[in-house]
Amino acid sequence: MSRPLAEPAITDAPGAVPVLGHLVSLIRNPLGFLRTLSHSTEEIVRIRIGPWKGYVVCDPDVTYHMLLDDSTFDKGGPIFKNMREVLGNGVAVCPHSDHRRQRRMLQPVFGKSNHARFASVIGTEIDTVISHWQNGLPVDIMSDMRDVSARSVVRLMISGLSDDAIVQAVKDVEVSMGGMFWRILLPPPFDILPIPGNIRYKNASSRLRQLFRRTVGEYRMNGGEDDLVSYLIRASDEEDGTTLSDEEISAQIFTVFAAGADTTGHTLGWAFHLLSQHPAVLKRVQAELDAVLGDRLPTVEDLQELTYTTQVVTEVMRLYPTAWFLTRTVMQDSSLGQHFFPAGTDIVFSPYLLHHRPDSHEDPETFNPDRWESDPQGQRHRISMIPFGAGPRKCLGEGLGRVQSVLSLATILSKWELKSESDDIKSGLRLPLTPLGLSMRAFKRRS
Template sequence: MGIVRTIPRAPGALPLLGHALPLRRDPLAFLVSLPAHGDVVRIKVGPAAALVVCDPDLVQKVLLDDRTFDKGGPFFERLREGLGNGLGTCPHGDHRRQRRLTQQAFQARRMPSYAQVMSKEIAEAVGRWSDGDTIDVLTDMQTITARTTMATMFAGTADASLTGLLVDFDVFSHGVYKRMFMPPPLQKLPTPGNRRYQQARARLLQAIGSIIESHRARGDKGEDLLSTLLAASDDGQGLSDAEITDQVMSFLYAGMETTAAVLAWALHHLARHPDLEARLHAEVDAVVPDGAPATFDLLPRLEFTGRVITEILRLHSPGWMLTRIATTDTELAGHPVKKGATLVYSPYLIHHQATLYPDPERFDPDRWDGRTTRGRTNALIPFGGGARKCIADTFGTTEATLALATIAARWRLEPAPGTTVRPAPTTVLNPYGLTMRTTARTTSNPAASRTA
C-alpha cells in the first residue's frame, strides 16, 4: 500500500450531529469547501462517517473500479428502496447482465425515432403557452420531460395520469433525499412525510405495473423503450416483470427529473445573460424552420445550443452528490479505505474547482468551443464514468438540446418581477423559485424555413 496517509477531518463537526447541519443548510458550499482540507476528507453525519473524494483523478479511480467501489451508501440505498434494483442502482454483481439487456433500448440507431417523438411532444407542450404568461419554469420543464419520457417509453398509452405521476415523483424525490439523513428507525415511523413517500411509491409501482401488463397483453412489437425492454434477450433469458418495473422506475425518474432541471437552469442563466441569449436566438433562427420544432437532423448545426447544455451540466449537475461503498480493504492515494466504508463523490465539487475551470461560478458556454479543460478529460462527470456511466446520456442531452432550441425559436423568457432563484439540492439540483414571463418571438431570419 506504500506510505499510509492520515485522512483529514472536515472542521466544524458538532457532537452527535457531526456535519449534518451544514449538509442540510448549504450542502453545496460545504462540499466546495472540502478540497482545501485534502484530496480525501472525512465527514460525519450523526454517528456515521464518510470519505469525500475531492480530487478528480481519485474520483476517476472510484468510477472506473466499480468492483471495489460498488454502488451503495446512503444515496443509492435510499434510491434502491424506492426505485428497486434497476440498472442505475443495482450492485456490481447484477450490473453486467442488466446493462447488456437494457443497452438494446439505447442503441444509436434508435435515437432518430426517439427524437421524432421528443420533437412532437416538446412542440405541443410549448405551443400551449400564451404571450405574457407567467410560468413556474421547473414545473413546465418537468411537464415537457415527463411527456417526452412517457411518449418514448410507453407508445400508445394514454397520459391521463400524467399529473398524478408528476406529483408522485416530486414527493418521491424529496422523500429520498430526506431519508438519506434520517436514521433507519425514523424511516419506519408513521410520520406524515413517511406516509406520503410510501403512498406515492405504491401508486407509481401500481401505474407502471398496469402499463407493463397492458403492453404484454397487446403483444407490442413497437420501437418504444418499454417494447424494447420486453423483447430484450440475453442467451434466451429476458427481463422479468419485476426487473422491467425497476428499469422503468429508474428511467422515468432520471428522464423526468434530471433533464427538467438542466432546462430550467439553462433558461434562468440565458435570461441573466442577454448577449448569450441573443447568440442562441440567432443560431436557432438560422437553423430551425420557422414555426417548426427542432429535429434530430438539425443537432449538428445547433452547436451553441449544445454548448449551453454542456455548461449547465457543469455548473448545475443534476446528480450533484453520490455515494459508493468499498467492498474490500483498499487505498486511495495512500489513504487507507476500510471494507464497508462509504465514499462520497460530487460532480458539483469537481466542476467548481478553479484549478480545473477558471472563474468556475461564471456561466460560459464557450468553455466548450473545442478547448480542453487544462488537458483534464476527467473533469466533466455529470453522467458518471466507467462501466456505470449513465446509459441514457445521449438520450438526455438530445432531449435537452431539442427542447432548448424549440423554446428559444418560439419564445423569449424573462424573470418575473420579484423572482429570487436559489439552488434546491434534493436528489436532483433544482432551481427553486424560478418564475418567468413568456414573450412570443418572430423568426429574425425568415430564410431559415427555406434553408434548414
Template sequence: MTGLGRAPVAPGAVPVLGHARQLLRQPLAFVSSLPAQGRLVEIRVGTAAVLVVCGPGEVRHMLLDDRAFDRGGLLFDRARVVLGEGLGTCPRAAHRRRRRLAQPAFRARRMADYARVMTDQITRVTQAWQEGRELDVLAQTQEVAARTVVAVMVSACEEDTALGLIEDCNVVSRGIFRRLFLPPVLGGLPLPGNRRYRAARQRIAVAMARMISDYRTGGDDRGVLLSALLAAGDADSEGLSDLEITDELKVFFFAGMETTAAALAWALYLVSRHPSAMRRLEAEVDEVLEGRPAAFEDLPRLVFTGQVLAETLRLYPPAWLTTRVAMADTVLAGCHVPAGITLAYSPYLMHRLPELHDEPQRFLPERWANGFDWRRAPGMLPFGAGAHQCIGDGFAVTEATLALATITARWRLEAVPGRTVRPAPSSVLNPNGLYLKPLARTSAGRQAAS
C-alpha cells in the same frame, strides 16, 4: 495498511446527527468547503462515517475501478428501496447483465425515433404558453420530460399518468434526500411526510406495473423502450423478468424526468440572465430552424445550443452528489479506506474546481468551442464515468438540446424582477423559485428595436 493516515474530519459535527444540519440546510456550501480540508475528507451522516472524495484524480480512480468501489453506499441504499435493482441502481455483480439486456433500447439508431416523440411533447407543452404570463419553469420542464418519458415507454403519452407521476416523483426525490442524512428511525414514524412518501412510492410501482400489463394485453409493439426491454435476451442469458422490467421503468422515469427537467430549467435560467448568450442562441436557432420545432436532423448544426447545455451541466449537474462503497480495505489519497465504508463525490464540486476550469463560477458556453468536447474534459461528470456511466446520457442530452432550441425558436424567456432563484438540492439539483416571462420572439424583437 499500517502507517497510513486517516482522512481529516470536517468540523461542525454534532452527536447523533453528525453533519445533517449542514447537509440539509446548505449542502452545496458545505460540500464546496471540504477541499480546504484535504483530497479525502470524513463527514458524519448521523453516526456513520462517510468519506467525501474531493480530488479529481481520486474521483476518476474511484469511478473507473468498480471492483474496489462498487455502486452502493447511503444514496443507493435509500434509492433501491424505491427503484429496486434497476440498471441505474444495481451493484456491479448484476450490472453487466442488465446493461447488456437494456442496451438495445438505447442504441443510436433508436434516437431518431425517440427524438420525434421528444419534439412532439415539447411542442404540445410550449404551445399552451401565454405571452407575458409568468411560468413556473421547473414545472413546465418537468411536464415536458415526464410526458416524453411516458410516451417513449408506451408510445402514447397518457396525460393523467404522466402528470400524476411528476408529483409522486418529486415527493419521493425529496424523501430519499432527507433520509440520507437523518436517523433511520425517523423514517418509520407515522408523520405526514412519511405517509406521503410511502403512498407516492406505492403509486409509482403500481403505475409501472400497469404499463407492462396494458402492453401485454395490447399485444402489439406500441412502446419503443418497453418492447425492447420485453424482447431483451440472448443466447447466454434469459430475458428480464416483469419485476426487473418494472425496476428498469422506475429508474428510467426518475432519471429521464428529473435529469432532463433540471438541466433544461437551468439552461433557460442562465440564458435569461446572459443577454449575449441569448442573442447568439437566437441567431443560431433562427438560421437552423427558421421558426419550426427542432428535429433530430438539426442537432449537428445546433452547435452553440449544445455549448449552452454543456456549460449548464457543468455549473448545475442534476446528479450533484452520489456515493460508492469500498469493497475491501484499500488506499485513496494516501489514506486508509476501510471495507464497507461509504464514499461520496460531488460533480457540482468537481465542475467548479479552479484547477480544472478557468473562471469556474462564470457561465461561459464558449469554453466548449473549437471542438472542445465536454464529455472528455477532465472532471466533467454530469452522467458519471466508467462502467456505470448513465446509459441514458445521450437520451437526456438530445431531449434537452431539442427543447432548448424549440423553445428559443418561438419564445424569449425573460427574468421576472423581484424573483430570487436558488439551487434546491434533493436527489437532483433543481432551481427553486424559477419563474420566467415568455415573450413571443416577434414581440421581443419589437421591444428590443424600440
C-alpha cells in the same frame, strides 16, 4: 488481516457540529459546503451526518480511478440503499453483480438509432405542454419542463399511457425523488415515522410501482406497442439467453422514467434561468437558432450545427449537475489515493465539487459556455467534467439525455424568450439539484 482505518490521517471537513456533524451545513447551504471542499488540497476528507460517516473524494484523478473500478467501489451507501428502495434493482442502481447483464440488454434502446424517433416525440410534447403560454404572462417553468421531459420519456417507454396517468406519474416521481433524499439525511427512526412527508413518499412510490407492474402485465397479456416496454419484454441476454422478469422490467421502467423525467426537466429550468441572467449568451443562442432553423422546428440532424446551444447545455450541466452527491461502498479492503479503507466504508463523490474546482475549470462560478468552444459536449474533460458519471457505470442514457436537453432548449427558444423574475434562486436539498423559487415570464418571438 485487514488493517484498521487510520482515522487521524484523514481530515474532517469544516463545519461539523456536535452530534449532528455536517448535517446543518448540508441543510443550510449544501452547494456552498461542496464549493468549500472544491478548494481543498486534501485528496479525501471525512464528513459526518449524525452517526454516519463518509469519506468525500475531492481529487479528480482519485475520483476517476474509483469510478473505473466498479467492482471494488460498488454502488452502495445510504443514497443507493434508498434509491433501490424507490426504483427497484434497475440498471442505474443495481450492484456490480447484476449490472453487466442488465446493461447489455438495455444498450440498444439508448443507441443513436432511437435518437431521431425521440426527437420527434420531444417536439410534439413541447407543443402540448406550452400551448397555454401567453405573451408576457408568468409561466410555471419548472412544472412545465418536468412535464415536457416526463411526457417525452413516457411516450418512448409506454406509448399508450393516458395523459391523466402521465400527469399523476410525474407528480409521483417528484415526490419520490424529493422524499428519498430527505430519508437519507434523517436518522432512524425519523425516516420511517408516519409523518406527512414519509406518507406522501410511500404512497407516491407505491403508485408508480403498481403502474409499471400493471403495464408489464397488460403488455404480456395483450401484446404491446413499439416502445421500450415491448423491447424489454422481448429482450434476451446475448451471452446466456436469459430474459428479464416482470420485476426487473418494472425496475428498468421506473429507473428510466425517474432519470429522464426528473433530471432533464431540472437541467432545462437552470438553463432558462441562466440565459435570462446572461442576455448576451441568450442572443447568441437565438442567432444560432435563427441561422440554422429559420422558422422550422429542430430535428436530430440539426444537432451537429447547434454547437453553441450544445455548449450552453454543457455549461449548465457543469454548474448544476443533476447527480451532485453520490456514494459508493468499498467491497474489499482497498487503497484509494494515499489512503487505506476496509470493506464496508462509504465513499462520497460529487460531480458538483469536481466541476467547481478552480484548478480544473478557470473561474468556475462563472456561466461561460465559451469554455467548451473546442469541445461542445465536454468529452475531452472526462476526469473533471462528469455530469453523467464515468467508467463502467456511466449513465446509459447520456446520449438521449443530451438530445432531449438540446432539442427542448432549441425548440422553446426558437419561439419564446423567458425572463426570470428573481435573481435569488436557491437550490433545493434533493436529487436532482432543484432551482427553488424560479418564477419566469414568457415573451413570444414568433408564432
